[in-house]
Amino acid sequence: MxxxxxxxxxxxxxNAADYWEAPTIPTLLTRLGAALSTAHMxxxxxxxxxxxxxxxxxxxxxxxxxxxxSIRTEHRGSLARRVSCVxxxxxxxxxxxxxxxxxxxxxxxxxRDHYSRRIAAFQGVCIDAEVxxxxxxxxxxxx
Numbered sequence: 001m002x003x004x005x006x007x008x009x010x011x012x013x014x015n016a017a018d019y020w021e022a023p024t025i026p027t028l029l030t031r032l033g034a035a036l037s038t039a040h041m042x043x044x045x046x047x048x049x050x051x052x053x054x055x056x057x058x059x060x061x062x063x064x065x066x067x068x069x070s071i072r073t074e075h076r077g078s079l080a081r082r083v084s085c086v087x088x089x090x091x092x093x094x095x096x097x098x099x100x101x102x103x104x105x106x107x108x109x110x111x112r113d114h115y116s117r118r119i120a121a122f123q124g125v126c127i128d129a130e131v132x133x134x135x136x137x138x139x140x141x142x143x
Contacts, residue, residue, distance in 0.1 A: 043070070
């Protein structure tokens, strides 16, 4: 996949049976889903990357029938979070602050530590629902 450090030459030099570089994460996830649909029982999956990327790959794997216990992960890179707004169900990518603004409905969200494997995102709830405008200062929390 493009982005980050370019390891393409080193990976090609390993002479794997198949090598493909995805242009985008959604393209990668679609192709992974197709590959896993023909996989054999007992397959294990290893994924390295940011929290958001790991969560999305795990969702594709579990949707294909791989137990989350058979998916090994290694966090690499930013701690930015993928946040799901509980109010509009929109997903905001690469959230580094708390509170954060929902990219879909514009609400100011408290980014909770509650993580949903089903949607591969952390939960975001309206921080000023009871007293509109009563919002704490924004702090960078997830580098």
